Every structure is written in structure tokens, then in C-alpha cells.
Amino acid sequence: MSKPTIKVLGRRNSANVQKVMWVLGELGLSYVREDVAGSFGFPEGYEEFNPNPVVPTIRDGELVLWESNACVRYLAREYGAGSLWPDDSKTLAIADQWMEWQRSDFSAGFFPMFMNMIRIPADQANPTAAERGIATCARVMTQLEAHLNDRDYVAGEALTIGDVPLGPMVYRYLAMEIERPDLPNVQAWYQRLTQRPAYQQHVMIPFGRNPAEWNIEEQKNAGIQ
Numbered sequence: 068m069s070k071p072t073i074k075v076l077g078r079r080n081s082a083n084v085q086k087v088m089w090v091l092g093e094l095g096l097s098y099v100r101e102d103v104a105g106s107f108g109f110p111e112g113y114e115e116f117n118p119n120p121v122v123p124t125i126r127d128g129e130l131v132l133w134e135s136n137a138c139v140r141y142l143a144r145e146y147g148a149g150s151l152w153p154d155d156s157k158t159l160a161i162a163d164q165w166m167e168w169q170r171s172d173f174s175a176g177f178f179p180m181f182m183n184m185i186r187i188p189a190d191q192a193n194p195t196a197a198e199r200g201i202a203t204c205a206r207v208m209t210q211l212e213a214h215l216n217d218r219d220y221v222a223g224e225a226l227t228i229g230d231v232p233l234g235p236m237v238y239r240y241l242a243m244e245i246e247r248p249d250l251p252n253v254q255a256w257y258q259r260l261t262q263r264p265a266y267q268q269h270v271m272i273p274f275g276r277n278p279a280e281w282n283i284e285e286q287k288n289a290g291i292q
């Protein structure tokens with residue numbers, strides 16, 4: 068049976084959209100992506116698919132789904148059993164743990180930092196919040212650093228859903244001009260990700276250093292699948 072074409076609504080430079088795109092690329096699934104949100108705006112009636120004005124939203128046949136980590140879990144379970152969705156329930160539990168960690172601990176530092184340094188105009192940004200975000204990231208990244216001491220990927224020797232939500236955020240974290248602790252294991256893990264064609268294609272996308280550059284980069288991605 069041929070695999071269906073999955074529809075993805077979301078701009079290409081969204082870290083949450085990138086999680087989904089990376090999974091589609093890793094699994095070799097066929098997809099159509101439409102530019103939605105940010106400078107592209109939202110199509111009329113978007114709220115019928117997603118009650119929140121955010122991306123991604125995906126459609127797979129009759130199923131419409133939002134919340135990026137739920138989309139990652141669904142796609143991996145449906146199409147990546149034995150690879151991105153590990154067979155072993157304990158391996159899966161560890162992968163899931165790091166998905167939650169991305170959403171809670173890492174995001175708590177990353178988003179205030181990223182928004183106040185890159186997305187919000189300098190005259191409206193909150194430098195204190197950015198500094199606090201940098202400090203939180205530095206603290207929590209040492210947890211990932213310790214975890215990666217004896218494994219190549221977050222749930223062991225192979226890429227799983229546990230790596231996916233972290234991938235786009237760590238790409239940005241390591242590219243930003245900020246103070247970071249020494250993270251040799253995280254750097255080695257990141258280097259492994261950079262060898263993967265789907266990560267190169269869907270995640271390693273320039274994002275600029277300020278809102279003006281961000282918008283230019285966003286528009287450069289218009290229409291790219």
C-alpha cells in the first residue's frame with residue numbers, strides 16, 4: 068500500500084514546524100508544505116483546523132493534528148515503528164522523557180533568550196529576561212551533556228523521537244553569539260545530526276540575528292518544500 072501525502076501547514080523557519088519536517092524527511096514520507104504564520108499570515112478558516120493561531124498543523128487523510136510534539140509522536144508511531152519509534156518500551160520512555168524536557172526545562176530558558184535576542188526589536192526587548200534565559204539554558208544543557216556521556220543519541224545508539232524536538236532548538240542555541248558552558252557531548256551529538264540529510268534540509272536554515280534579518284530569511288524560504 069502506498070503511503071499517503073501528508074499536508075503540513077507552517078512556515079519553514081518555525082522550530083516547531085521543523086520538528087515535523089525533519090521526521091517526514093527521516094521517514095521518507097511524501098508531503099506538501101504550505102507557508103502559514105509569521106509574515107505569511109493564516110488562511111481563512113484556519114481555526115477550524117487548529118483553535119490556536121500557531122503552527123504546525125498537519126493533515127494525514129481524515130486526521131488533523133496540532134501540537135508539534137504530538138505530531139512527531141503520531142508520525143513516528145504510524146510510519147516509523149522500529150526506527151524513530153523504538154520497539155523497546157524502555158528506550159521509548161527515555162526518548163519521551165527528553166521530549167518533555169525540551170518542552171519544559173529547555174524551553175523555559177530558550178524562548179525568553181531567543182525572543183528577546185532575535186525576534187523582538189531591540190528597543191522593545193527585555194535584556195534581563197534574555198540574560199536569565201541564557202543562564203537557564205547553560206544550567207539545563209549540562210543535564211543533556213551528562214546524559215550524552217555514554218550514548219550517541221538521547222535514547223541510545225540510534226536516532227529516535229527523543230532527539231527530534233531538541234534538534235531545531237540546539238541548532239539555534241549553538242549558532243547564537245552567547246556564552247555557553249563547555250558541551251563536548253552535546254557538540255558531538257549535534258555533529259552527528261548535521262550528517263543527516265533530512266536535518267540539513269529541514270533544520271539547518273539560517274535565521275538571522277535580529278527581527279529584520281529574521282523576516283528576510285523567512286521570506287527566502289517561501290515556497291520551498
Ligand SMILES: N[C@@H](CCC(=O)N[C@@H](CS)C(=O)NCC(=O)O)C(=O)O
Nearest residue numbers: 081082083104105121122123134135
Ligand atoms: N505548542 C505549540 C506551539 C506552536 C507555536 O508557538 N508555533 C509558533 C512558531 S514556532 C507560531 O505559530 N507562532 C505564530 C506565528 O508564527 O505567527 C506546538 O508545539 O506546536
